[in-house]
Amino acid sequence: MRGYVSVLFEFILIQVSLVQVSLCNFLDVFRKREIVKMLDQCNVGINCNPDEIKRIGSGFNGSVYTLNDNFVLKVGEEDNDTFYDSINTLKQVPGVAKIQNVVDYDGKRYEIMERCVCTLKDRINRGFYSNNPRRLSNHFLQIVKIISDLHKKRIAHLDLKPSNIMFDKNNNVKIIDFGSMLLCNDGKSSAQRGTFRNYSFDVANGLVKGTGYDPFKYDIWCLGLVLYKMVFIDEMEGFGRYSLNNLTNLVASLGNKKRYLGKILKVRGVFNAEYDKNIRGMSTSELKNLLTSMLAKYDKNRPSLDEIIKTLQRIEKNQC
Ligand SMILES: Nc1ncnc2c1ncn2[C@@H]1O[C@H](COP(=O)(O)OP(=O)(O)O)[C@@H](O)[C@H]1O
Ligand SMILES: [Mg+2]
Numbered sequence: 606m607r608g609y610v611s612v613l614f615e616f617i618l619i620q621v622s623l624v625q626v627s628l629c630n631f632l633d634v635f636r637k638r639e640i641v642k643m644l645d646q647c648n649v650g651i652n653c654n655p656d657e658i659k660r661i662g663s664g665f666n667g668s669v670y671t672l673n674d675n676f677v678l679k680v681g682e683e684d685n686d687t688f689y690d691s692i693n694t695l696k697q698v699p700g701v702a703k704i705q706n707v708v709d710y711d712g713k714r715y716e717i718m719e720r721c722v723c724t725l726k727d728r729i730n731r732g733f734y735s736n737n738p739r740r741l742s743n744h745f746l747q748i749v750k751i752i753s754d755l756h757k758k759r760i761a762h763l764d765l766k767p768s769n770i771m772f773d774k775n776n777n778v779k780i781i782d783f784g785s786m787l788l789c790n791d792g793k794s795s796a797q798r799g800t801f802r803n804y805s806f807d808v809a810n811g812l813v814k815g816t817g818y819d820p821f822k823y824d825i826w827c828l829g830l831v832l833y834k835m836v837f838i839d840e841m842e843g844f845g846r847y848s849l850n851n852l853t854n855l856v857a858s859l860g861n862k863k864r865y866l867g868k869i870l871k872v873r874g875v876f877n878a879e880y881d882k883n884i885r886g887m888s889t890s891e892l893k894n895l896l897t898s899m900l901a902k903y904d905k906n907r908p909s910l911d912e913i914i915k916t917l918q919r920i921e922k923n924q925c
Contacts, residue, residue: 633660636660636668636670636680637655637658637670639680639711639713640658640670640678640680640715641655641658643708643710643711643713643715644672646710647708647710647715649705649706649708649715649717650705650706651672651673651676651705651706651717652673653672653673653676654673657671657672657673658670658671658672658678659671661677667679667680667681667682667714667784668680668681671720672717672720673720674720675719675720676705676717676718676719676720677717677718677719677720677721678715678716678717678718679715679716679718680713680714680715681713681714681716681784682712682713682714687786687787687788688783688784688786689707690788691760691783691786691788692704692707694758694760694788695760695783697758698751698754698755698758699754700747700750700751700754700777700778700779700780701751701755701779701780701781701783702718702719702721702771702773702779702780702781703718703719704716704717704718704719705717705718705719718781719773719779721771721772721773721779721781722771722772722773722774723771723772724767724768724769724770724771724772725744725748725767725768725770725771725772725778725831725835726766726767726768726770728772729767729834729835729838730838732838734835734836734838735838738889738892738924739921739924741835741836742892742917742920742921742924743921744778744835745831745832745835745917746914746917746918746921747777747778748770748778748780748828748831749828749910749913749914749917750914751778751780752765752780752824752828752910753910753911753914755780756821756824756910759788759789759790760783760786760787760788761786761787761789761794761820761821761823761824762780762783762785762786762824762827763785763786763787763796763798763799763820763823763824763827764782764784764785764786764798764799764800764803764827765780765824765827765828765830765831766800766803766827766830766831767831767834767835768782769781769782770831785798785799787820789820793811793816793817793818793819794817794818794819794820795811795812795815795817795818796820797812799823799827803826803827803830805818805823805826805902805904806902806903807819807822807823807826807902807903807904808823808826818904819904822904822905822907823904825899825907825908825909825910825913826899826900826904826907828899828913829896829899829900829907830900832892832895832896832899833880833883833884833896833900836887836892836896837883880900884896884897884900891916891919891920891923892920895908895913895916895917895920899913
């Protein structure tokens with residue numbers, strides 16, 4: 606009897622995935638048609654053979670398609686007005702994937718940008734930084750310098766993670782995905798953006814209590830997570846052991862304030878313990894201290910980007 610049940614269960618699973626695949630293909634055909642129509646009607650100045658349009662990425666906020674060898678197109682909802690206001694500022698930062706054009710058409714936002722080659726996530730998962738501390742500190746330094754340029758222009762990214770960091774044809778770091786960004790002056794924000802499972806203690810706490818959080822310090826925390834992943838080849842984004850579903854529910858209930866505070870504190874507690882154990886085992890003390898300080902539980906204990914840059918430059922110098 607058990608055998609029949611598991612065969613039936615497997616059969617249902619196969620059918621469900623077949624339906625998912627064909628639904629995805631159907632949506633893709635539909636989307637490609639929309640893209641061709643948009644390119645036809647809006648003067649975006651890009652030559653593109655419709656047969657070359659291929660989906661290469663999809664995430665929470667939209668899908669990304671190749672247009673030709675040099676450009677990709679991100680299709681998403683028109684939901685972050687800060688993004689529109691900041692396009693010119695973003696264009697001034699060389700480490701941001703170059704935005705060629707942004708068009709709002711038929712209820713969708715089409716962002717045409719420079720085509721990059723691979724994500725930091727791909728490289729981490731391929732072991733690109735294992736046994737290569739020089740490469741690791743050099744690439745991480747590049748990333749931190751770009752974020753420092755953005756912060757000087759008062760832009761906080763708010764969703765820094767390996768899948769939002771790419772490399773171009775010349776192996777330069779390029780930051781992508783500004784769907785969560787904030788253009789802000791000093792002060793706290795209550796924006797509930799980015800990847801919930803990456804939230805630092807101060808962000809979760811500030812959202813639950815309604816006191817807000819420092820967006821720039823949050824970027825530094827996220828950079829700490831990026832460095833952690835580069836060092837420990839952590840394939841998971843965020844907490845790893847916690848299912849996305851639980852965390853999404855948890856954060857979705859933030860409106861319900863204090864009831865969930867205990868749960869968030871507990872989640873952070875376990876998270877810190879696991880990370881601390883790995884970091885404690887590191888042999889190079891400068892990188893170890895840097896990671897520990899960037900992942901400090903409280904905002905005020907994290908170093909500034911200038912301090913991080915100086916430390917990384919010292920680490921690079923010592924490696925020569
Ligand atoms: N400029 C680009 N060049 C090449 N691939 C890209 C580019 N931008 C995005 N991608 C691919 O698409 C994925 C999702 O893009 P992203 O902008 O992060 O969307 P989302 O907001 O859905 O996370 C990226 O992780 C990457 O694999
Ligand atoms: Mg992304």
